[in-house]
Amino acid sequence: MSAGQPPNPWLSWTYVEHNWGDITTALSRHTTLTIQAVLLAMALAFPLALLARARPRLAGPVLGLSGALYTVPSLALFAILAPFTGIGRTTVLIGLVAYALLVLVRNILVGLQGVDPDVLDAARGLGYGPTRMLLAVELPNALPTIVAGVRLATVSTVALVTVGVVVGYGGLGQLMFRGFRSGYRAEVMTSSLLCLALALVFDLALVLLGRALMPWARRRVAA
Amino acid sequence: MSGAGSGIISDAIAWLNDPLNWTGPHGIGALTVEHLGMSVGAVLLGAGFALPLGLWLGHRRRGGQVTVLLSNVSRAMPTLALLTLFASSAIGFGNRAVVIAAAIFAVPPILTNTFTGMLEVDADVLDAARGMGLGPWRMLWRVEVPLALPVIAAGVRTAAVQVVATVPLAALVAGGGLGVIINTGLATQRYGQVLAGGVLVAVLSMSVEGILAGTQRLVTPRFMTAGRTSRQPVAALPAT
Numbered sequence: 190m191s192a193g194q195p196p197n198p199w200l201s202w203t204y205v206e207h208n209w210g211d212i213t214t215a216l217s218r219h220t221t222l223t224i225q226a227v228l229l230a231m232a233l234a235f236p237l238a239l240l241a242r243a244r245p246r247l248a249g250p251v252l253g254l255s256g257a258l259y260t261v262p263s264l265a266l267f268a269i270l271a272p273f274t275g276i277g278r279t280t281v282l283i284g285l286v287a288y289a290l291l292v293l294v295r296n297i298l299v300g301l302q303g304v305d306p307d308v309l310d311a312a313r314g315l316g317y318g319p320t321r322m323l324l325a326v327e328l329p330n331a332l333p334t335i336v337a338g339v340r341l342a343t344v345s346t347v348a349l350v351t352v353g354v355v356v357g358y359g360g361l362g363q364l365m366f367r368g369f370r371s372g373y374r375a376e377v378m379t380s381s382l383l384c385l386a387l388a389l390v391f392d393l394a395l396v397l398l399g400r401a402l403m404p405w406a407r408r409r410v411a412a
Numbered sequence: 413m414s415g416a417g418s419g420i421i422s423d424a425i426a427w428l429n430d431p432l433n434w435t436g437p438h439g440i441g442a443l444t445v446e447h448l449g450m451s452v453g454a455v456l457l458g459a460g461f462a463l464p465l466g467l468w469l470g471h472r473r474r475g476g477q478v479t480v481l482l483s484n485v486s487r488a489m490p491t492l493a494l495l496t497l498f499a500s501s502a503i504g505f506g507n508r509a510v511v512i513a514a515a516i517f518a519v520p521p522i523l524t525n526t527f528t529g530m531l532e533v534d535a536d537v538l539d540a541a542r543g544m545g546l547g548p549w550r551m552l553w554r555v556e557v558p559l560a561l562p563v564i565a566a567g568v569r570t571a572a573v574q575v576v577a578t579v580p581l582a583a584l585v586a587g588g589g590l591g592v593i594i595n596t597g598l599a600t601q602r603y604g605q606v607l608a609g610g611v612l613v614a615v616l617s618m619s620v621e622g623i624l625a626g627t628q629r630l631v632t633p634r635f636m637t638a639g640r641t642s643r644q645p646v647a648a649l650p651a652t
Contacts, residue, residue, distance in 0.1 A: 260621045261614040262577035268594040268610030272420040272603035344487050351490040354584065355598060362492050369496035369505075369585060377500045381493035388488035 197374050204375035211364065216383055219360025222278070222353075223346050223391065226285035230342065233286070234293035239323075241298055248298065255291035263288070263352045271356050281353035288349060289342040296338025300331030333406065336399040340392055347388040361387075423604020424611070438592070440612065446507075447579055447589035447616065453511045454575045458518025459568060466523045470530025470560070471552055479527050483520035491517060491578055495585045510582035510589075517578055518571035525567025529560030562632050569624040576620045580613050590616060 205212065241248040266284045274280045304327050312326045328335075351362025359366065361380040368376030400406070427433060434440045469475035494513045499505035503512065533556050541555045557564075580591030593609030596602075 257618065260573055260577065260617045262580050262617055264580040264583075264591055264594060265577075265610040265613035265617070268598070268606045269614070271598070272424075272607050341487070344484075348488060348490040351492040352581070354492065355594070359492075362490065365490075365492055365496040366584065369499050372500060374500045377493075377496045381490075381497055384490055384493055385488055392488075 197372070199374045199378045201375040204373075205379060208376070212379070212383070215361045215364050215380065216387070218358070219347070219350050219384070219387060222281065222285065222350055222358075222360055223343065223387075226282055226346050227289055227339065227343050229282075230286045230289035230293050231339070234290055234297055237290075238294050238297035238301065241294070242301055252295060252298070255295055258287060258291055263349055264355060267352060267355050276356045277358050280356045281350065281358045284353075285346050285349055289346050292342040292345070293335075293338050296334050296341075297331065300334030300338075301327055303334060304330040329403075332399070332403055336395065336402070340395045340399075343391045343395060344388045347384065347391060351384065420603045420607055423602070424607040425604075427602075427605050427608045428611075440590075440593070443588065443590050443592055444612075444616065447576070447591075450507055450511050450514070450579050450582070450587075450589055451572065451575045451620075454514035454579070455518055455568070455572050457511065457515035458571060458575070459522055461515075462519045462522035462571075463526060463564070466526025466564075467530065467552065467557070469523075470527045471548070471556060473531060476527065476531075479520070479524050483524055486517055486520045491581050492584065495581060499585050505585040505587065507582065507587045507589075509585065510579060510587045514575045514578045518575050521570040521574065522564075522567045525570070526560070526564045529563030529567075530556055532563065533559045562628075565628055565631075569621075569628060572624060573617060573621045577613075577617050 237251065241251040263284060266287065267280055270280045270283055274283060308326060308330065309322070312322055317326065350360045351365060353359035354362040354366045357363075361384045364380035365377055365384075368374070368378075368380065432439075436442065466479075469478070491513060494516065495505070495509065498509040498513060503509050537555060537559065538551070541551050546554065579587075579589045580594065582589050583591030583595035590609065590613045593612065594606055597605030597609055
C-alpha cells in the first residue's frame with residue numbers, strides 16, 4: 190500500500206460500530222437460514238431413511254442419488270434452481286436442504302443398520318413391537334451416528350449459505366462480497382470470522398446436545 | 413417469475429444450441445479448457461503438499477489429530493471467505509488466487525486418505541517386511557505405499573471432484589472457468605443462460621467423477637479389491 194492511501198486495516202472496531210445493523214441482519218439471516226435448512230432436512234431425512242431401510246432395494250438408489258447430487262456444485266445448483274424459484278431466500282433454502290438431506294439420510298441409514306443384531310433379538314424376545322423397537326432401541330443405538338451426521342450437515346450448511354450470494358441471499362456471504370467489491374478489508378475479515386465462529390458455536394451446541402441425549406455414552410467413557 | 417419455467421428451459425436449450433456460444437475466447441470450449449486447467453493446477457498444488465505430509469505422518473503412525481483438525485476447519489471455512497480474503501490481500505483475485513484457494517480445499521481429503529491408507533496397512537505385513545531386513549525407505553516405497561495406494565487414489569479423486577466443483581466460484585472474484593456463464597447470465601438477467609451454465613458445470617463435475625471412478629476401477633489390481641471394505645473415500649462435500 191502506498192503512503193497516499195487511507196489506512197485499510199483487517200480488523201476495525203469502527204467498521205463494526207458503523208455497520209452494526211448490516212452485520213446483525215446478515216448474521217441473523219445466516220443463523221435462521223441454517224437452522225431452518227437443517228430442521229427441514231431432518232424432517233425429510235427420517236422418513237426417507239426409514240423407507241430405504243424397510244425396502245432394501247431402495248437403499249442403493251437413495252445412497253447413489255445422494256452421491257450424484259453431491260458432485261453438483263452449489264453454484265450450479267443455485268443457478269439451476271434460480272430460474273424457477275426466483276432470486277432470494279427460497280432458492281437458497283431449497284439448495285441447502287438438498288445438500289443437508291444427503292448427509293442426514295446416509296448417516297441415519299448407516300446408524301440404523303449398525304445396531305447390534307443381538308440387541309434387536311433381545312428386544313424382540315422381550316416382546317417389543319416395531320414402533321417401540323424403533324423408538325426405544327434402534328434410534329438410541331443409532332444416535333451417535335445420527336448426531337455425527339447432523340454436525341457435519343450443520344457445519345457445511347453454514348459454509349454453503351455464503352454461496353447464496355449468487356441469488357442475492359448469502360447471509361454473511363453478502364458482506365464478504367460487498368467488502369470484496371469495495372476493497373474493504375475489515376468487512377471481508379469480520380464477516381469471514383463471524384462465519385467461522387457461527388459454525389463453531391453450532392458444532393459445540395450439537396456436541397452438548399448429543400451429550401445430554403446420550404448420558405450412557407459419557408458413563409461408558411468414565412468407566 | 414412463476415410460470416416462466418418452460419420459457420427459461422427453451423431459452424437454455426436455444427443458448428446451448430447457438431454455435432457462437434461454443435467457440436471463441438469466451439465460448440464454452442475455451443472456458444471448459446480453462447476450468448480444467450485451473451482444476452489440474454489446484455489438485456497438483458494440493459497433492460504436492462498433502463501427499464508427502466500424509467506419507468510422513470502415516471509412516472510414523474501419528475498425527476491423526478492434525479488431519480482431523482484440518483478437515484474440520486476446512487469444512488467450516490467457506491470458499492467465498494477465502495476467495496474474498498485473498499482478493500483483499502497481496503494475493504489478489506483472478507485465476508491464480510482461485511487455484512490457491514481450491515488447492516487449500518484439496519489438501520484435507522488427500523491428507524486424510526493418505527494417512528488412513530497408511531495406517532490400515534496390516535501390522536503383520538510390516539513386521540514381515542522388517543523381518544526380511546527392509547529399511548524405512550524401502551518399507552515405505554515397496555510395502556506401505558503400494559498397499560495404501562487404492563485409499564490414497566480415492567482421496568485424490570474426492571479432492572479432484574471437489575476442486576472442479578469449487579472453481580465455478582472463481583467467476584464471483586473476476587476469475588475464469590465455466591462459472592463465468594452463470595455469473596454473466598445472472599448479471600444480465602438471462603436466466604436461460606444461467607440454467608445452461610448450471611447444467612454445464614454439473615455435467616462437467618459428474619463426468620470428471622465418472623471418469624476418475626472408472627479409471628480407478630480399471631487400474632486397481634483384482635487382488636486388492638477382494639475382501640476389503642475400506643475403499644470408500646472420505647465423504648465428499650459440496651463446494652462451499
